[in-house]
Amino acid sequence: MNSNPTQIAIFHFARRREWFATQNLCPYRQQMVLSRGMIGSQAGEPKVACPxxxxxxxLQTGVCLSGEEYTIETYPVRVEEGRVYVGV
Ligand code: FES
Incomplete structure (x- = not known):
């Protein structure tokens, strides 16, 4: 059994009709909180703000848009027949 499971944060960006998935862990202070973050756009790029x-x-590349060197993992998402699939 894996004692260190990865938590995934899934975002439904309704306005863009897109789904995104990232790691749930915020690398800044190692908190499992990104799923509770606020989503928005920055110069057309979808983003999540840690709460x-x-x-x-x-949400596309995982790069920190606050100008720091942190990055997060992003995962492909596919929606089919009402089910959300995340590629990990
Ligand atoms: S835990 Fe502080 S920015 Fe994410």
């Missing part, structure tokens, strides 16, 4: 200290990350 704690507001570091923002691209």
């Amino acid at each position: 704690f200290h507001k570091k923002t990350f691209s």
Whole structure:
């Protein structure tokens, strides 16, 4: 049994009609919180803002858009017949 499971955060960006998936762990302070972050756009790029200290990350590339060197894992998402599939 895996004692260190990966938590995935799944985002439904309704306005863009897109889904995204990333790691749930915010790399800034190692908190499992990104699924509770606020989503939005920055220069057309979909992003999530960590609810704690507001570091923002691209939902497409995982790059930190707050100008720091943190990155998060992103995963492909496919929706078929009402089911959401995440490629991990
Ligand atoms: S834990 Fe994410 S920015 Fe602080």
